[in-house]
Amino acid sequence: MCATSWCARGWPAGPRRRPWSPSPAPCSTSPGREPMPTAEDASAALPGILARAADPAERAGQDPSGWLQAQPTASDALVEERLARWLRLVGDGTPAGAEPVLAARGLSLADVRAGFIEVSPATDPARWARRPAWARDAESMVGLLASAAESAEAAGTPARHVPTLAEVVGDGLPEWAPRDQPWRFYPGFRAWLDDAAQSVAGWAVEYDAPLTAPARSDLALALARRLLGVIGPRLQDLAETSDLLFRGAEQAPSAWLRIWHDSPVMLRVMAVAWRQWRTTTEELIARMGADLPQLVPGRLIAAVESDAGDRHCDGRGVAAVTFDDGSRLFYKPRASGIEQPLRYLLDELDSTHPNLPPLGLRLPVMTDRGDYVWVREVAAANCPNPRAYFYRAGAMLRVMQALGATDLHHENFVPAADQPVLVDLETVIGPGRGWAGTTERPERLDLPGPTSMVSSWTDGPPGRRSLNLGALAGPEESLTPDAVPTLVQAPGGGPPTLRHRRLPTTNGAALPRMDGQPTGVGDYREDVVAGFADAQKRLVAMADALAVGLRAAAPERAAIRFVARPTRVYTRLLQESLSAPALRDGVARELVLERLWRAVGTSPAAVIESEVTAMRDLDVPLFTIGLQETALVSDRGAEVPAAFAESPLAGATELLTELPGRSDEAVDDLRAELFCVCDHAPPPVGPAVAAQGALLECSDPVGVLLHEVRDTTGTRATANGTEGPRWVGLDYDPTRYVWRNRRLGPGLLGEAGIGLALFAAAPASPTGRTALLNSGRRVAGLRPGWSDADAFVGPAGVLYALAWAAQTCADDELLTAAEALVERVLVAARNARPVWGIDSVAGAVLALRRLAPDSAAARGALDEAAELLARAPAAASAAVDRPRGRWHEAMPSGGWGAALARKAVGLPPAEPAAAATVGDRLAAAALGGPAVPRSAVASTLLRDADVPISRNLSAIHGVAAVALLDLGDTAAAPKVRILQ
Numbered sequence: 014m015c016a017t018s019w020c021a022r023g024w025p026a027g028p029r030r031r032p033w034s035p036s037p038a039p040c041s042t043s044p045g046r047e048p049m050p051t052a053e054d055a056s057a058a059l060p061g062i063l064a065r066a067a068d069p070a071e072r073a074g075q076d077p078s079g080w081l082q083a084q085p086t087a088s089d090a091l092v093e094e095r096l097a098r099w100l101r102l103v104g105d106g107t108p109a110g111a112e113p114v115l116a117a118r119g120l121s122l123a124d125v126r127a128g129f130i131e132v133s134p135a136t137d138p139a140r141w142a143r144r145p146a147w148a149r150d151a152e153s154m155v156g157l158l159a160s161a162a163e164s165a166e167a168a169g170t171p172a173r174h175v176p177t178l179a180e181v182v183g184d185g186l187p188e189w190a191p192r193d194q195p196w197r198f199y200p201g202f203r204a205w206l207d208d209a210a211q212s213v214a215g216w217a218v219e220y221d222a223p224l225t226a227p228a229r230s231d232l233a234l235a236l237a238r239r240l241l242g243v244i245g246p247r248l249q250d251l252a253e254t255s256d257l258l259f260r261g262a263e264q265a266p267s268a269w270l271r272i273w274h275d276s277p278v279m280l281r282v283m284a285v286a287w288r289q290w291r292t293t294t295e296e297l298i299a300r301m302g303a304d305l306p307q308l309v310p311g312r313l314i315a316a317v318e319s320d321a322g323d324r325h326c327d328g329r330g331v332a333a334v335t336f337d338d339g340s341r342l343f344y345k346p347r348a349s350g351i352e353q354p355l356r357y358l359l360d361e362l363d364s365t366h367p368n369l370p371p372l373g374l375r376l377p378v379m380t381d382r383g384d385y386v387w388v389r390e391v392a393a394a395n396c397p398n399p400r401a402y403f404y405r406a407g408a409m410l411r412v413m414q415a416l417g418a419t420d421l422h423h424e425n426f427v428p429a430a431d432q433p434v435l436v437d438l439e440t441v442i443g444p445g446r447g448w449a450g451t452t453e454r455p456e457r458l459d460l461p462g463p464t465s466m467v468s469s470w471t472d473g474p475p476g477r478r479s480l481n482l483g484a485l486a487g488p489e490e491s492l493t494p495d496a497v498p499t500l501v502q503a504p505g506g507g508p509p510t511l512r513h514r515r516l517p518t519t520n521g522a523a524l525p526r527m528d529g530q531p532t533g534v535g536d537y538r539e540d541v542v543a544g545f546a547d548a549q550k551r552l553v554a555m556a557d558a559l560a561v562g563l564r565a566a567a568p569e570r571a572a573i574r575f576v577a578r579p580t581r582v583y584t585r586l587l588q589e590s591l592s593a594p595a596l597r598d599g600v601a602r603e604l605v606l607e608r609l610w611r612a613v614g615t616s617p618a619a620v621i622e623s624e625v626t627a628m629r630d631l632d633v634p635l636f637t638i639g640l641q642e643t644a645l646v647s648d649r650g651a652e653v654p655a656a657f658a659e660s661p662l663a664g665a666t667e668l669l670t671e672l673p674g675r676s677d678e679a680v681d682d683l684r685a686e687l688f689c690v691c692d693h694a695p696p697p698v699g700p701a702v703a704a705q706g707a708l709l710e711c712s713d714p715v716g717v718l719l720h721e722v723r724d725t726t727g728t729r730a731t732a733n734g735t736e737g738p739r740w741v742g743l744d745y746d747p748t749r750y751v752w753r754n755r756r757l758g759p760g761l762l763g764e765a766g767i768g769l770a771l772f773a774a775a776p777a778s779p780t781g782r783t784a785l786l787n788s789g790r791r792v793a794g795l796r797p798g799w800s801d802a803d804a805f806v807g808p809a810g811v812l813y814a815l816a817w818a819a820q821t822c823a824d825d826e827l828l829t830a831a832e833a834l835v836e837r838v839l840v841a842a843r844n845a846r847p848v849w850g851i852d853s854v855a856g857a858v859l860a861l862r863r864l865a866p867d868s869a870a871a872r873g874a875l876d877e878a879a880e881l882l883a884r885a886p887a888a889a890s891a892a893v894d895r896p897r898g899r900w901h902e903a904m905p906s907g908g909w910g911a912a913l914a915r916k917a918v919g920l921p922p923a924e925p926a927a928a929a930t931v932g933d934r935l936a937a938a939a940l941g942g943p944a945v946p947r948s949a950v951a952s953t954l955l956r957d958a959d960v961p962i963s964r965n966l967s968a969i970h971g972v973a974a975v976a977l978l979d980l981g982d983t984a985a986a987p988k989v990r991i992l993q
Contacts, residue, residue: 069128289328350571407544851910
């Protein structure tokens with residue numbers, strides 16, 4: 014049965030449960046808590062709980078015949094408070110700022126306000142009968158609790174197996190946790206788990222699925238995991254701060270009722286998760302019975318892991334099926350069709366060139382059933398020849414890049430003995446360029462970056478270090494950027510508790526294994542390049558034929574997956590929408606999801622509406638696009654016709670036909686990307702080198718790294734006819750394509766830093782000046798809180814760069830651009846967000862001091878910034894993560910930045926920590942410390958002794974750091990030794 018028909022049924026096979034009519038049971042209250050409904054009041058209390066869980070659309074849709082009615086005594090102040098919050102979430106807090114969102118949704122402000130009213134359940138039974146499906150599902154769940162409570166009271170609690178922590182939590186259980194400890198919440202879930210076990214057993218018989226008893230238990234316990242994934246953190250908090258523990262099945266209804274009284278939306282999301290488990294589990298068992306006897310004849314299913322990956326399309330996700338002989342299949346509940354054209358392409362690369370050694374790229378064995386796919390497991394194995402492994406990795410990268418693939422991070426590959434095998438094909442071909450109806454068409458990027466095979470950076474709050482999740486990155490361990498719920502050991506041997514912690518995480522899942530350990534790409538970069546270049550030659554030689562053959566090989570129903578935003582954005586929003594404040598009423602949770610509407614203007618309204626609908630039902634939003642179509646289809650079946658300007662297959666074939674013109678440039682781009690992620694130790698500085706030296710005045714710091722650069726800059730015409738800076742490097746430039754395609758950030762480690770460097774190297778050229786002005790315009794529009802926007806590398810650094818350039822050439826336009834950032838820099842200083850490098854307070858002092866001689870506004874702002882600096886606590890750079898990267902190595906840390914700033918405005922000196930980076934040593938030199946050899950700066954930025962600094966644009970990022978040498982310069986200018 015297809016996924017859409019299952020969605021349309023709304024309820025799986027099996028009898029409807031009767032509404033709850035509970036027997037009397039005591040209801041205790043906690044000190045200081047308002048009285049809760051007793052069991053006698055439960056029948057009356059449940060409708061009120063369901064009404065409070067209604068979302069704004071359901072509240073606004075109430076009418077004389079609907080299931081809800083407005084509360085006549087409700088406070089208008091609450092409605093206005095909700096409306097004000099909504100205005101802040103979707104715009105600038107004003108009705109005018111929300112107009113684009115209202116227009117896109119076809120709503121008025123009165124319509125929005127109507128969704129924020131307080132409601133109560135309709136008292137007329139005929140009206141109440143019109144309640145939505147989720148409310149009926151909630152009543153069915155409560156009915157199971159009541160039935161179990163009645164049975165327990167009548168006959169006592171029978172002996173039964175109580176699940177252990179290990180059975181419920183699975184592989185995520187920490188090593189210290191007692192694996193055999195009974196699950197403490199089992200009495201509250203027993204009724205639902207008993208029903209789940211009976212349902213699984215019945216479905217196994219009905220569909221003749223070869224499930225063993227342990228596999229049936231896995232599927233039943235998956236309900237507990239699914240429910241805990243939704244309410245686990247909140248339930249744990251309640252258990253630790255109140256008496257809301259489940260003492261037995263007979264008390265479960267009263268205990269749950271007290272919980273739902275405080276958090277009515279918890280009942281709603283539990284009902285959604287419960288219904289999704291029933292629907293998807295029956296669907297999976299039916300497909301097991303239909304397919305597995307033919308795919309693996311004679312084998313029994315020993316275990317089922319049905320929680321593998323994100324959930325889409327009304328709770329559907331990947332399942333791992335293990336058989337009694339140890340073999341495994343993966344079930345993917347969505348259509349594919351992409352395997353055939355990709356397999357054709359890989360076969361053609363070898364068969365068309367019989368005189369060349371075969372690349373030997375392969376895919377997993379798949380069985381496509383139209384609406385779902387079975388994939389045979391690819392076993393990870395030790396690698397006997399890492400050079401051959403990385404050669405094939407480079408060849409696969411070239412193929413994926415040529416198709417416009419995206420999202421191929423390290424977990425999408427399995428490290429077989431001879432190559433990384435791609436096991437998730439749904440993003441192999443990218444969507445068409447740009448939304449239909451827009452005038453802008455982004456330049457098509459035949460680059461390694463968008464594939465995520467080389468680099469795919471995570472991000473988090475300011476002060477949190479990123480981890481590269483690219484398939485060729487690592488191996489490396491870091492902490493997750495965001496705190497995630499995890500079990501922690503309770504003091505005194507008590508039950509484990511749930512806390513939000515940053516957990517260790519690793520990359521390198523796609524790297525070759527040697528003696529069981531992943532091996533990094535560092536020593537094998539040239540093998541990656543060789544494989545990439547060989548595949549490039551084959552693709553170029555047959556580009557036109559491949560484009561034609563790709564169209565012929567694509568099945569008519571083939572589709573690709575499209576995720577409108579990074580998955581981590583959806584994950585964070587889902588977590589926030591399930592937090593305690595969001596579970597208090599349906600409006601509070603919906604307001605969390607309303608943030609998605611900020612994308613109006615850059616994303617079609619129908620897409621955003623589909624995102625909100627999916628997340629309301631606990632899904633990560635997912636869309637599909639037919640390979641030869643432009644319409645976008647949501648995971649609920651809603652279609653956005655002609656969403657894209659071109660079909661995915663049209664885009665892929667266009668990329669293939671353009672390959673002959675990019676042979677040399679594509680290899681250059683790969684070298685640049687590998688240069689960024691491969692971290693080699695800097696070459697040692699010998700005594701002979703250290704003995705040589707020259708002195709450079711701090712008044713000319715930016716010349717340190719650019720003294721050999723000549724005016725080789727120019728402009729180039731981009732696809733849309735505008736002029737952009739031409740690449741000035743000649744070798745491996747990691748910033749070349751991101752700058753050329755306007756992907757650099759505006760800050761000092763982005764466009765402003767490059768503009769500053771180019772301006773210093775060639776003041777007569779317009780390129781550096783244009784980049785500086787553009788960075789000023791871009792950073793002025795950033796909201797406070799943008800990653801690093803409140804640090805020196807953000808607005809303060811841009812102001813500094815503009816002021817330096819304006820004073821160097823007496824340029825009034827640059828000076829005006831610098832003055833426009835004064836207030837923005839002060840806002841950043843007042844925010845004082847944590848960062849590892851020079852923070853916003855010290856950055857404001859240093860930047861405003863540079864501008865002060867030419868600006869009265871800067872002089873006034875400098876006084877306030879100096880006061881903030883005097884009151885600021887000592888910089889604690891250890892409190893935040895130290896970033897990885899060559900450019901950050903050249904930047905001073907927070908303590909040294911504060912020392913520079915304090916000296917600049919005559920405050921008593923602070924004692925910074927020991928110099929940890931070359932940037933710290935440069936700051937120490939500016940404060941009168943030991944000289945810094947130029948070789949140390951060069952090796953930090955390049956890590957390749959044979960590449961001259963002036964031939965690598967990446968070195969320009971370090972110019973901003975070296976420019977800091979004169980930030981602490983006072984009357985007595987220090988000298989810095991720069992080795993030749």
